[in-house]
Amino acid sequence: MRKSDFLGQLKSLVSGNNPVTNKPLSNTSIMKDYNNIKLLVALIEELEISLEEERLIQEKKKSLEERSAQNRLEGKPERHGFSWTESEKIELKDAFLQDLSPKTIAKAHQRTIGSVISQLLTMKLIDQDEADSYQ
Structure with a gap:
């Protein structure tokens, strides 16, 4: 019913x-x-x-x-503009700690490189100098 x-x-x-x-x-x-x-x-x-x-x-x-x-x-990554879920943040951290590049991570998560770098900064996995080196 x-x-x-x-x-x-x-x-x-x-x-x-x-x-x-x-x-x-x-x-x-x-x-x-x-x-x-x-x-x-x-x-x-x-x-x-x-x-x-x-x-x-x-x-x-x-x-x-x-x-x-x-x-x-619009030719943007599918998850462009979406909030990062907790599970995505964990996956992002794991991928970054495995030395995957922000470009590779962005493609896997259907995000922009800028979004990945911004989230890495937010999570304090990189500092601003490192963020600037990726752009």
Whole structure:
């Protein structure tokens, strides 16, 4: 069952209806109890938050895919302008400590050489003099 279907059924119960038949619940139903209704309302709120978070994640993912596509169209590295993830930073450090050049690292990470050098500076793996020597 999808979350949206489950949400609809919970809302039906809170409205006093059987979610399967959509007929009113009997007055003796435990679902008419105030505490049970409060619980259902809390579940509905949490489920709505969860659905909204999922929607935002999908929207962001789509946005990242669109940005990558735009970068490709403009002849830029695919990840140009993207933040460095923690795992990318670890990979960058490992590659640099293995004496790979910023140019090689940039190609592997789909970044510009300037981005790699900037991140190496930020991570204090090189100083400004060394950064200048790469450009």
